[in-house]
Amino acid sequence: DDGQGATGEAIIHADDHPGNWMTYGRTYSEQRYSPLDQINRSNVGNLKLAWYLDLDTNRGQEGTPLVVDGVMYATTNWSMMKAVDAATGKLLWSYDPRVPGNIADKGCCDTVNRGAAYWNGKVYFGTFDGRLIALDAKTGKLVWSVNTIPPEAELGKQRSYTVDGAPRIAKGRVIIGNGGSEFGARGFVTAFDAETGKVDWRFFTVPNPKNEPDHAASDSVLMNKAYQTWSPTGAWTRQGGGGTVWDSLVYDPVTDLVYLGVGNGSPWNYKYRSEGKGDNLFLGSIVALKPETGEYVWHFQETPMDQWDFTSVQQIMTLDLPINGETRHVIVHAPKNGFFYIIDAKTGEFISGKNYVYVNWASGLDPKTGRPIYNPDALYTLTGKDWYGIPGDLGGHNFAAMAFSPKTGLVYIPAQQVPFLYTNQVGGFTPHPDSWNLGLDMNKVGIPDSPEAKQAFVKDLKGYILAWDPQKQAEAWRVEHKGPWNGGILATGGDLLFQGLATGEFHAYDATNGTDLFHFAADSGIIAPPVTYLANGKQYVAVEVGWGGIYPFFLGGLARTSGWTVNHSRIIAFSLDGKSGPLPKQNDQGFLPVKPPAQFDSKRTDNGYFQFQTYCAACHGDNAEGGGVLPDLRWSGSIRHEDAFYNVVGRGALTAYGMDRFDGNMNPTEIEDIRQFLIKRANETYQREVDARKNADGIPEQLP
Numbered sequence: 001d002d003g004q005g006a007t008g009e010a011i012i013h014a015d016d017h018p019g020n021w022m023t024y025g026r027t028y029s030e031q032r033y034s035p036l037d038q039i040n041r042s043n044v045g046n047l048k049l050a051w052y053l054d055l056d057t058n059r060g061q062e063g064t065p066l067v068v069d070g071v072m073y074a075t076t077n078w079s080m081m082k083a084v085d086a087a088t089g090k091l092l093w094s095y096d097p098r099v100p101g102n103i104a105d106k107g108c109c110d111t112v113n114r115g116a117a118y119w120n121g122k123v124y125f126g127t128f129d130g131r132l133i134a135l136d137a138k139t140g141k142l143v144w145s146v147n148t149i150p151p152e153a154e155l156g157k158q159r160s161y162t163v164d165g166a167p168r169i170a171k172g173r174v175i176i177g178n179g180g181s182e183f184g185a186r187g188f189v190t191a192f193d194a195e196t197g198k199v200d201w202r203f204f205t206v207p208n209p210k211n212e213p214d215h216a217a218s219d220s221v222l223m224n225k226a227y228q229t230w231s232p233t234g235a236w237t238r239q240g241g242g243g244t245v246w247d248s249l250v251y252d253p254v255t256d257l258v259y260l261g262v263g264n265g266s267p268w269n270y271k272y273r274s275e276g277k278g279d280n281l282f283l284g285s286i287v288a289l290k291p292e293t294g295e296y297v298w299h300f301q302e303t304p305m306d307q308w309d310f311t312s313v314q315q316i317m318t319l320d321l322p323i324n325g326e327t328r329h330v331i332v333h334a335p336k337n338g339f340f341y342i343i344d345a346k347t348g349e350f351i352s353g354k355n356y357v358y359v360n361w362a363s364g365l366d367p368k369t370g371r372p373i374y375n376p377d378a379l380y381t382l383t384g385k386d387w388y389g390i391p392g393d394l395g396g397h398n399f400a401a402m403a404f405s406p407k408t409g410l411v412y413i414p415a416q417q418v419p420f421l422y423t424n425q426v427g428g429f430t431p432h433p434d435s436w437n438l439g440l441d442m443n444k445v446g447i448p449d450s451p452e453a454k455q456a457f458v459k460d461l462k463g464y465i466l467a468w469d470p471q472k473q474a475e476a477w478r479v480e481h482k483g484p485w486n487g488g489i490l491a492t493g494g495d496l497l498f499q500g501l502a503t504g505e506f507h508a509y510d511a512t513n514g515t516d517l518f519h520f521a522a523d524s525g526i527i528a529p530p531v532t533y534l535a536n537g538k539q540y541v542a543v544e545v546g547w548g549g550i551y552p553f554f555l556g557g558l559a560r561t562s563g564w565t566v567n568h569s570r571i572i573a574f575s576l577d578g579k580s581g582p583l584p585k586q587n588d589q590g591f592l593p594v595k596p597p598a599q600f601d602s603k604r605t606d607n608g609y610f611q612f613q614t615y616c617a618a619c620h621g622d623n624a625e626g627g628g629v630l631p632d633l634r635w636s637g638s639i640r641h642e643d644a645f646y647n648v649v650g651r652g653a654l655t656a657y658g659m660d661r662f663d664g665n666m667n668p669t670e671i672e673d674i675r676q677f678l679i680k681r682a683n684e685t686y687q688r689e690v691d692a693r694k695n696a697d698g699i700p701e702q703l704p
């Protein structure tokens with residue numbers, strides 16, 4: 001017995017059951033390539049909507065649905081799970097773990113969920129409040145539920161832990177990480193017994209602040225190798241250091257290793273975090289572990305001295321690649337930092353690396369070690385000067401999955417360019433509870449604040465499919481999109497690529513050259529990756545629809561340049577003989593501008609701006625311009641009266657909807673300052689927004 005069990009064997013031999021999609025990336029290699037070819041280049045133009053299912057939450061939908069024997073298991077925003085007849089879209093059962101609404105602001109990036117795992121008749125998924133849940137796949141009944149956040153561990157003062165990534169299963173162990181490094185967190189992953197939910201092992205990705213054992217699988221490597229790469233007295237010892245494994249963690253049956261994609265530093269500011277000293281292992285690294293014990297095997301650090309939110313959590317894909325005449329089993333990786341890495345999957349040896357997007361923080365990688373050759377100006381925490389970085393904190397590629405086609409030999413990356421202005425927090429590091437704690441100046445938070453600089457910033461925004469040749473380490477071709485933050489990519493045996501876009505369109509492209517072969521108006525922005533499967537022998541392509549995630553939250557009004565949609569979240573599925581026609585017409589106006597109160601106290605608006613940028617901007621948009629997912633506060637009824645506003649912001653009248661109370665963070669005067677600032681912003685922008693509604697795309701001509 002190799003410990004795989006029937007489900008493990010079925011995933012390893014996924015191509016023997018091409019009608020299923022049994023694990024997050026379809027196979028353990030996470031190539032997101034399906035051999036199905038009923039739908040192909042010659043007939044995809046006839047693709048039609050087969051069914052759709054409206055979701056009960058209109059926020060970002062990032063899930064990869066699983067399909068096992070004709071049943072689809074989809075997770076949605078707010079960590080809910082739906083089982084659906086994959087042929088008809090009929091809801092079979094749904095499960096709501098009732099995540100408390102006030103948890104939303106404990107995570108940086110929308111209450112998203114990226115998917116489930118399937119094993120031995122059970123489905124597993126994480127919840128935003130930190131649980132891992134196992135359900136009976138047939139009935140949706142709870143089998144077990146555990147808190148993944150160990151109450152006894154050294155986790156950093158803020159203890160901001162959220163789970164939104166998809167669990168993976170290796171040899172009967174369900175493995176899950178978490179997010180939180182923007183607030184204050186110490187990253188770790190835990191392996192649970194799939195049958196019982198009992199903890200099997202745990203691995204911390206950054207050292208214990210006192211260099212003491214955690215009684216975890218990571219103890220010896222952290223104490224012998226990692227601790228020496230941090231300053232003993234930096235802010236990390238209080239904040240947690242970061243390194244959250246919030247997206248990719250993969251089991252590779254070829255090497256029999258589990259790979260962790262490790263996230264950014266906490267706080268971001270390297271000078272504050274580690275006194276500007278050391279590489280800070282295992283931030284920005286891939287770490288390989290043994291699946292049975294969690295024992296460390298190797299690591300490769302892509303971003304030493306992280307200070308840019310350059311996570312290495314992006315999708316870890318394995319493939320067999322001819323290199324210098326020899327086929328090697330490698331990891332290919334396109335992390336946020338903008339370099340495409342090829343790493344030996346067994347040993348972690350760096351084989352090659354090349355920037356896959358424009359980068360200005362490093363001139364290249366050392367050809368022997370793979371270590372970045374830094375642009376000294378990019379080390380802004382050491383220079384003390386602002387840095388306009390490309391990629392910025394959202395990366396050249398984020399959570400949206402890439403795909404590989406063995407037929408073309410190309411990797412298809414949902415690539416993007418989103419700059420970020422890094423500005424040091426002055427006067428030392430001051431953390432706040434329930435707020436981003438980056439060690440950066442929150443008055444700026446990444447977007448330049450002069451109109452000219454903002455216009456330049458908007459011109460710098462890009463989104464495209466990058467077809468990348470990993471053998472040549474070079475671009476083959478690209479398909480330009482309207483802007484950044486488009487969905488993940490699926491490649492198929494029909495020589496097709498499928499991708500949903502921020503514009504609300506769903507497309508099929510020719511995998512050999514990018515020719516656009518099919519598009520469908522899905523009405524709402526798409527950020528999730530499509531899947532394909534068979535039901536009753538017929539091929540379907542399905543995707544979750546729903547605009548959200550960090551981009552529209554954080555960029556706010558500027559995110560509209562990717563496409564302006566109103567969020568009607570759904571699952572949509574296509575087939576060649578689909579009969580569901582176009583989607584029903586719904587409100588496509590969104591949050592309409594409402595004439596604001598004329599008066600505000602201009603002595604209070606500067607402090608209101610500071611409080612807003614510290615506590616509100618990350619969800620309600622930079623400088624109070626909403627990104628279309630959550631209420632645009634400029635037009636909110638609650639800004640019309642001091643008490644009404646305090647009831648929501650101070651006392652938590654809307655906690656059930658995800659709006660936490662902030663009376664523990666701000667006093668009533670500070671909260672009222674925010675209201676004054678919002679009224680000011682509403683007056684400044686009202687006419688511009690009214691006029692914009694008359695434009696075809698609804699976007700103001702002069703955005704900032």
Ligand SMILES: O=C(O)c1cc(C(=O)O)c2c(n1)C(=O)C(=O)c1cc(C(=O)O)[nH]c1-2
Nearest residue numbers: 109112179180181182244246263394549550
């Ligand atoms: O450092 C972290 O712990 C952490 C967590 C998450 C998350 O859990 O979603 C994101 C990020 N960082 C992040 O840097 C990021 O760009 C991001 C985008 C998204 C998203 O779902 O839209 N999540 C996250």
Ligand SMILES: [Ca+2]
Nearest residue numbers: 181182264309
């Ligand atoms: Ca992060």
